[in-house]
Amino acid sequence: MELLYKNLTNYEHIVFDWNGTLLSDVELVLAILNENLTKHKLDTKTVQEFREHFSFPIKDFYLKLGMKNELFEHYQKRYHELYDSQYKSSELYPGTLELIQRLHQTGKKLSILSAAKQEHLHEAVEHFGLRPYMEHVYGVSNNIAEGKSQRGRELLDKVSIAKEKTILVGDTLYDAEVAKFLNIDVLLVADGHQSYEQLLKAKCPILPSRYGSSLY
Ligand SMILES: [Mg+2]
Known part of the structure; x- marks a missing residue:
């Protein structure tokens, strides 16, 4: 996490994605997906396969796996029934709380911007103990992970810090897209929901691992 920390010290407002960035839930997401795939007689995926293929919009990802459009x-x-009842068994990535506390102590403004549903996101951030450190926690109003860019704009409008001093930290190409839309810097961590190879398409700074020692 030291490397991640060092990459954030020049900014005043740090906006974190939630799933796969702060919350380590890829195993749970995959377990629920595999249950769905098995039920519909489709091939299950390994964590590696999931990270190599997971993408937004969610519906397109499901269709690529062979699921039927009309059943989306x-x-x-x-998915949400199972996820909402089980997410508390997941954990923050090791060192996350300490990273957040350290950034908070040095006077950084911190926020969370997620494509998770607002009510769920608030509950989850509270549950994992990060709410006291967060300026704002912004989710979306739907269950299909849409509208993150717009919510990001609303979030930035609330915080009076220059865009040049704001960075989005995420784990997917969606985060890079949102940062581009908001005209702010982005840093992706490649040990979340998408593989390093997938993230390369974004042509932005990537940490192959938040625990690693090199920046690409
Ligand atoms: Mg994410």
């Missing part, structure tokens, strides 16, 4: 809403509903 059903899949999503089932």
Whole structure:
């Protein structure tokens, strides 16, 4: 986490993505996905395969796995039922709380911007003990991970810090897209929901691992 910390010290407002960036939930997401795939007689995925193929929009990802278009809403509903009842078994990435506390202590403004649903996100951030350190916690109003860019704009409007002093830390190409839309810097960590190879498409700074020693 030292490397991640060092990459953030020049900024005044640090906006974190949630799933795969602060919360280590790839195993849970995959377990629920595999249950869905098995139920519909489709091939299950390994963590590596998931990270190599996971993408947004979520619906396109499901279709690529062979799931049926007309069943998308059903899949999503089932996914959220299972996820919401089990996410507390996941944990923050080791060292996350300490990183957040350290940044907070040095006077940084910290926020969370996520494509998770607002109510769920607030509950989760509270549960994992990060709420006291966060200026703002912004999720979206739907269950299909859409609208993150717009919510990001609303978030930045609330915080009176120059865009040049603001950075988004995320784990997917979606985060890079959001940062581009908001015209702020981005740093991606490649040990979340998408592989390093996938993230290369974003042509932005990437940490192959938040625990690693080199910056690409
Ligand atoms: Mg994420």
